[in-house]
Amino acid sequence: MSTRMTISDIARLAGVSKATVSRVLNHKPDVDPVTRERILRIMEEHNFVPSVAASGLAAGKGHLIGVLVPALTWPLIPDIMRGIAEVVEETSYELVLYSIKTSNHERDRSDVINRILANRLIAGLLAIFPGQSARYLPALQRQGLPVVLLDDQGLPPEQLPWITADNRAGAYAATRHLLELGHRRIAHIQGPLKYQVSRERFQGYCDALQDYGIPLDPSLILQGDFMPPGGRACACQFFAMPERSRPTAIFAASDLTAYGVMGAAEEFGLRIPEDVSLVGFDDISSSGHMRPPLTTVRQPLTEMGRCALELLLSLLETPDRPGAARLCPSPLLARFAGSSQLQSQTAMTATIESAEPVRLRLATTLVVRATTAPPPCYAHL
Numbered sequence: 565m566s567t568r569m570t571i572s573d574i575a576r577l578a579g580v581s582k583a584t585v586s587r588v589l590n591h592k593p594d595v596d597p598v599t600r601e602r603i604l605r606i607m608e609e610h611n612f613v614p615s616v617a618a619s620g621l622a623a624g625k626g627h628l629i630g631v632l633v634p635a636l637t638w639p640l641i642p643d644i645m646r647g648i649a650e651v652v653e654e655t656s657y658e659l660v661l662y663s664i665k666t667s668n669h670e671r672d673r674s675d676v677i678n679r680i681l682a683n684r685l686i687a688g689l690l691a692i693f694p695g696q697s698a699r700y701l702p703a704l705q706r707q708g709l710p711v712v713l714l715d716d717q718g719l720p721p722e723q724l725p726w727i728t729a730d731n732r733a734g735a736y737a738a739t740r741h742l743l744e745l746g747h748r749r750i751a752h753i754q755g756p757l758k759y760q761v762s763r764e765r766f767q768g769y770c771d772a773l774q775d776y777g778i779p780l781d782p783s784l785i786l787q788g789d790f791m792p793p794g795g796r797a798c799a800c801q802f803f804a805m806p807e808r809s810r811p812t813a814i815f816a817a818s819d820l821t822a823y824g825v826m827g828a829a830e831e832f833g834l835r836i837p838e839d840v841s842l843v844g845f846d847d848i849s850s851s852g853h854m855r856p857p858l859t860t861v862r863q864p865l866t867e868m869g870r871c872a873l874e875l876l877l878s879l880l881e882t883p884d885r886p887g888a889a890r891l892c893p894s895p896l897l898a899r900f901a902g903s904s905q906l907q908s909q910t911a912m913t914a915t916i917e918s919a920e921p922v923r924l925r926l927a928t929t930l931v932v933r934a935t936t937a938p939p940p941c942y943a944h945l
Contacts, residue, residue: 630686647869710879716761734861734928735768751784751811795824812939819844837937856934
């Protein structure tokens with residue numbers, strides 16, 4: 565069996581350095597046309613299939629982009645990855661996926677980040693929902709590796725560019741929808757309060773109640789875990805309340821939480837939306853196929869993935885300058901000029917000299933389906 569050709573073999577046969585071969589593979593213009601033609605001819609004669617990683621390393625810069633994700637079973641990941649794939653397929657980059665186990669994920673993520681630092685394989689890193697392990701990411705940036713954070717679980721490290729959804733505005737829209745239907749006893753099942761996203765969604769719920777003059781009722785607020793069992797347990801507590809004091813509507817902090825509420829309603833013989841209305845948050849792919857289809861807040865997951873990778877690519881195209889933040893204007897920012905999707909106008913003027921990282925909050929959308937309706941007649945008595 566013949567040995568697979570390497571960049572070193574091609575360089576030796578062509579009488580050039582490995583860096584020159586890599587520049588040809590990466591379509592760099594600074595190669596003599598005669599030399600380029602000779603290298604390409606040798607590659608063709610030997611049926612050479614380049615290793616993307618090796619060609620990038622030979623040029624002193626990886627041609628791979630790392631994507632750090634939680635377990636691939638997380639329901640938000642496929643839509644985010646779709647947006648990433650739409651962008652990367654238009655470039656010469658390839659993706660390296662770092663998938664993390666759900667058990668003891670903080671330790672596992674720090675191990676992965678240490679491995680990224682050690683092998684220097686990738687040109688940049690897109691970190692998706694790193695949670696508490698986000699604190700390790702600035703170390704990568706200090707080592708010259710561009711990093712973009714796509715996250716809503718915690719406040720981002722000050723040095724990192726960051727993209728998220730406008731959770732507070734989405735929760736406000738969900739609660740306002742129920743208020744406009746006539747509901748006044750609206751319960752909220754929170755996510756774990758150690759996460760920033762949970763606190764933001766709760767704040768949006770509170771904002772809407774305040775704007776409609778509805779006092780906050782602590783008995784209508786319970787903390788779940790973003791998962792169906794937690795949603796079911798919280799809903800069972802609500803449904804066990806006397807009929808005239810139990811909630812007529814529930815705003816769940818995630819779609820999976822809302823699925824648990826549906827199970828609890830069936831257990832208590834309650835109909836959705838005739839007896840209790842329900843709104844979720846996320847609009848994962850299965851929510852439109854529930855029975856009844858779930859009213860929810862749609863996160864722009866595909867757009868978030870797309871924007872995050874565009875931002876990372878803009879950092880990769882920024883020349884290095886000692887002591888400067890690795891930031892630059894990106895064409896994607898123009899799409900959000902003058903929009904509530906942009907967290908601050910300072911992001912629009914971010915430059916390589918700027919000390920402020922780009923921060924984007926993308927707008928959410930309320931998707932009204934079949935789980936919301938006016939409250940039952942007894943609620944007005």
